[in-house]
Amino acid sequence: MQFFANSDELHHVMNELWMRIGRDPDMLEKLLASKLIVQFQYREPEGRVTIDCSDGIEMRVSTGEQLLKPIVEMSMKADVAHEFWLGKVNVPFAIVSGKIVSRGPVQKALTLLPVIKPAFDIYPNVISQFKTVTA
Amino acid sequence: MNPFVFHVPTKIAFAEGAGSSTCEIVKELAGNKALIITDKPLLEGGYLTSVLEGFEDMPHVIFSDVPSDSDVDCVNTIAELARTEECDCIVAIGGGSVMDTAKVVNICLTLGGEILEYQGLNNIAEQLLPLVAVPTTAGTGSEVSMVAMVKDHTEGKKLLFGSRYLAPSVAILDPLLTVSLPPKLTAATGLDALTHAIESYVAVISNSVFTDSLCTDSARMVFENLRTATKNGADIEARSQMLVASTMAGVAFTNSGVGVVHALAHSMGAKFGTHHGIANSIFLPHGILFNMDIAAERYARLARMVGVSKSTKDLTATKDLLDAIEQLCIDCGLPRRLRDAGVPELNNSDIEELVVLAVSDPAIMFNPKDCSEKDIQELYERAY
Structure with a gap:
């Protein structure tokens, strides 16, 4: 059974997670320095989360379809994303086995992996708060 | 496991x-007109006569202007x-640059559109045209790998393409x-x-018993030959032993990945044009020392399986492996420091740029140990 019941749930959780990441000065500084626009494309359920750091000043988080053209796209099942944020995904294995598909200069996005690791501690709180709200 | x-x-x-027998194999793959991609020294030196003779009765076109550092253009x-x-099939005859170029050409030819659209990992989801790879060096493993890199000189970057369909x-x-490969390039x-x-063998989160076997045997064959x-x-x-060892190691790394040594060598190649094999040979001992505390x-x-150590103590056996690599490089006339490989003195700005590229x-x-920017910087300084 998939973790997120529908796209709204998925968007709500991911939006909240990225908003909290944006409130962490260390993570924010490094994300802005990348000047990347990364779009996460999820399936089962469908979802789109776009993180726009292109101006290096402000990180904008948006969900759903976007006109903005991402620099890097990362596609995966929403359950893979859930496991990732719990720190349970072996990223090299997920790439080798095709569970994660990337499009664009993936090298840039990979440099952000260590940067966003502290968010693994934030995610369980986001999930528990979300469950409390929706229960 | x-x-x-x-x-x-x-x-x-x-x-x-x-x-x-290359042409026969192309025909088995239902190729009707072959695009043969190679480089000038191989073609003009007459080294490909035996391969090209087979194509006399088959329509084909030859492109021989692939540079050693191939690019998008x-x-x-x-x-x-x-x-x-x-053309409906591709034959790549040469080293890593020729084979990587052929793989990316295959994407363009089969799927059309802009090449930049296809960079990434697992981003190609359909079968490409038949591609036959005939390596003339023993080292890159590109003849069996699922990745390709070419330069985008306009942007000053290397573009990465990775998909099982690229193999x-x-x-x-x-x-x-x-046999025509000069001693320095052979080494x-x-x-x-x-x-x-070696890097595939210690890529501890992605290796398998299959890649382990390929790694140990190929490393032994390199040490012996x-x-x-x-x-x-x-x-x-x-x-023969070297060619087969190279392909075995290629199968291993395309499944398990490589590690920090390759990251350092790629950066050195991008910044100073240092030969990939020479850079690897210089960084390899430093990479092993860096990973030693956890690998x-x-x-x-x-070290025991390739026959360079009999010690039952891990640290001693690892030291034996380092000594064996060092001696192999010395015996083959390879430089042991970046400064001896034509790399100019590294200033702070160079190191900063190299660190960004490597991380x-x-x-x-795939490296078994996380590498910080400071770690990378220290590795460059030690290798210089």
Whole structure:
């Protein structure tokens, strides 16, 4: 059974997670320095989360379809994303086995992996708060 | 045991003189008109006569202007030629640059559109045209790998393409085609193969029993044959062993990944044009020392299996492996420091740029130990 019941749930959780990441000065500084626009494309359920750091000043988080053209796209099942944020995904294995598909200069996005690791501690709180709200 | 996926999409054929059967293999793959991609020194030196004779009764077109550091412009030029000539299969004869170029040309030719649209990992989801790879060096493993890199000189970056569909359909291993390789390149490419084997073996989160076997045997074959292949290039047995070892290590790394040594070497190649094999040979001992505190057991096991150590103590066996690599490099005449390989003195700005390149190299993700920017900087300084 998939973790997120529908796209709204998925968007709500991911939006909240990225908003909290944006409130962490260390993570924010490094994300802005990348000047990347990364779009996460999820399936089962469908979802789109776009993180726009292109101006290096402000990180904008948006969900759903976007006109903005991402620099890097990362596609995966929403359950893979859930496991990732719990720190349970072996990223090299997920790439080798095709569970994660990337499009664009993936090298840039990979440099952000260590940067966003502290968010693994934030995610369980986001999930528990979300469950409390929706229960 | 690690979870693993192990692909060998490429059919591998080895024989002395196997290159002369390239055309037959192309026909088996239902090719009607072949695009042959190679480089000028190989073509003009007459080294490809045995391969090309087979194509006398088959329509084909030859492109021989692939530079040693191939780029997007070269790929687009070849793809345009192939479309005009209506080629339906590709033959790549050469080293890593030729084979990587051919893989990216295959994407353009099969899928059309802009090349930049296809960079990434697992981003190609359909079968490409048949591609036959005939390596003339023993080191890159590109003849069996599922990745390709070409430069975008406009942006000053390397573009990475990774998909199981990129792997050549067939790899033809003919040791006779490697005898013209000069000693220095034989040694450097051989150390590239050894680095693939060692880094794949310790890529602890992605290796498997399949890749382990390929790594240990290929490393042993390099230790046993590289000196002879370097000093006596006409020794066909040594050339054969090296060619097969290189392909085995290629199968291993395309499944398990490489590590920090490759990340450092790629950056040095991008910034200073340092030969990939030479850079690997210089960084390899430093990479092992860096990883030693968490991977000594793996290095030690490898050292025992390739026959360079009998010690039961992991640290001693790893030290034996380091000594064996050092001696192999010295015996093959390879420089041991970056400064001896023509790299100018590294200033702060150089190091900063190199560090950015290395930490963003996908190879680093497979390294058994996390590398900080400071770690990378120290590795450059030690290797200089």
